[in-house]
Amino acid sequence: MKLPQLKIGDLIAKIPIVQGGMAIRISTGLLAGAVAAEGGVGVIGASGMAFDELSNEIRIAREKANGGIVGINVMYAAREFLGIVQTAIKEKIDLIVTGAGFSRDIFKIGKTSNTPIVPIVSSAKLASTAEKSGAAAVVVEGKEAGGHLGTNRSIRDIIPEVRSAVKIPVIAAGGLVEGKDICEMFKMGANGVQIATRFVLSDECNASIEYKRAYQNAKKEDVVIISSPVGMPGRAIRTEFVDKILKKIAPKPMGCDFCLKRCSLEYCIIQALINSQQGDVVNGIVFSGENVWKIKDRSIRPVKKIIEEILKEIEEVCPN
Numbered sequence: 001m002k003l004p005q006l007k008i009g010d011l012i013a014k015i016p017i018v019q020g021g022m023a024i025r026i027s028t029g030l031l032a033g034a035v036a037a038e039g040g041v042g043v044i045g046a047s048g049m050a051f052d053e054l055s056n057e058i059r060i061a062r063e064k065a066n067g068g069i070v071g072i073n074v075m076y077a078a079r080e081f082l083g084i085v086q087t088a089i090k091e092k093i094d095l096i097v098t099g100a101g102f103s104r105d106i107f108k109i110g111k112t113s114n115t116p117i118v119p120i121v122s123s124a125k126l127a128s129t130a131e132k133s134g135a136a137a138v139v140v141e142g143k144e145a146g147g148h149l150g151t152n153r154s155i156r157d158i159i160p161e162v163r164s165a166v167k168i169p170v171i172a173a174g175g176l177v178e179g180k181d182i183c184e185m186f187k188m189g190a191n192g193v194q195i196a197t198r199f200v201l202s203d204e205c206n207a208s209i210e211y212k213r214a215y216q217n218a219k220k221e222d223v224v225i226i227s228s229p230v231g232m233p234g235r236a237i238r239t240e241f242v243d244k245i246l247k248k249i250a251p252k253p254m255g256c257d258f259c260l261k262r263c264s265l266e267y268c269i270i271q272a273l274i275n276s277q278q279g280d281v282v283n284g285i286v287f288s289g290e291n292v293w294k295i296k297d298r299s300i301r302p303v304k305k306i307i308e309e310i311l312k313e314i315e316e317v318c319p320n
C-alpha cells in the first residue's frame, strides 16, 4: 500500500506518520527532528518544560529536521498551557497539538499567528466541536494509547464515527504498533496515524536506558491503568511506584508548585514522570501504549530504521 501524504492546513508531510508528543521530556527536539527529517511530523512533548528550554528544543529539532514539520504537544491541564503555546508560536512552530482537553481561545491564537491547531479528541462529538472551532485536523485517540486517556473505547470503534462526522484530516492514535494496525486505520478512512510507543525504543528518544528497558521487558500483564491526579486514567507499565498507586499507598507530594490547573494531590505525577525519565523507574511512572509487548523487535535503534521498518511492514501486509 502506498501511503498518502498528510495535509494539515498548508503543511504537507510526505509520510502520514505523526510522532506522538511525550511528556515529561520523553520526546524532545532530537526525536522530533529525526522524525521530521524522515518526512513525518515530529512532536516535542512540551508540557513541564520551562519556556527557554522549549525554545531551545524547538531549535534543536529544526536543525535536525532538514526542513521537515515540527510541532509541539501541550496538555491543556498544564497551568502554563498558554505560555507554552505563546513560546512555541514565537519560535515559529509549524503546528500545535493539544492533549487532555482544549479551549476555544487556542483556535483564536492559532488563527492570528496562522499556526494549525490539532486537538486530541476521543469522540465524534468532540471532533465535530473542534472542527467548528477551527481545528486544522484532529488526532483521534482510542483507549489503546499511552499516557492520559480520554476514553475506554477502542480506536477501531471511534475512527469510523469521527470519519463520518468531520471533513478535516483525521489522524488515528492508540496501540498502532504494527504495519497491519496502520493499514487498518487508513482503510477505515484515517488520513494519518499518530504513533508514540514505538518511537520510545529509538536512539533519539530522551528517556533513560532504564525507561527503555521497561519497554523491552514489558509483558501483556505488566501494562496497567492508573488513576492520575489530573482526574483522568493513565496507561503505564508496572513499577514499584505504579504498584503503590494501584494500592493507593503512593506518597503524597513533599511540596507543590501547582503546575496543573487541577490536581487531586494524591501523589506528584510530574515528579514520578521526571524520576523515570532520568532513570529511577522504581520511584517513577513509565507511560506506555497498550500494545508495547507486541512490538516484534524491541532493540534500540535510529528513528530512520524504525520508520523504514514500519513502511516495509505496511508494504508486506497491505500490498494495495
Ligand SMILES: Cc1cc2nc3c(=O)[nH]c(=O)nc-3n(C[C@H](O)[C@H](O)[C@H](O)COP(=O)(O)O)c2cc1C
Pocket (backbone or CB within 6 Å): 019, 020, 021, 022, 023, 024, 026, 045, 047, 073, 074, 075, 098, 099, 100, 120, 141, 144, 145, 146, 147, 148, 173, 174, 175, 176, 177, 194, 195, 196, 197, 198, 286, 287, 288, 289, 290, 291
Ligand atoms: C511515554 C508517553 C508519554 C505521553 N505523553 C503525552 C503528552 O504529554 N501529551 C499527550 O497529549 N499525549 C501523550 N501521550 C500519548 C501519545 O502522544 C499518543 O497519542 C499515544 O500514546 C499513541 O498510542 P501508542 O503509544 O500506542 O502509539 C504519551 C504517550 C506515551 C507513551
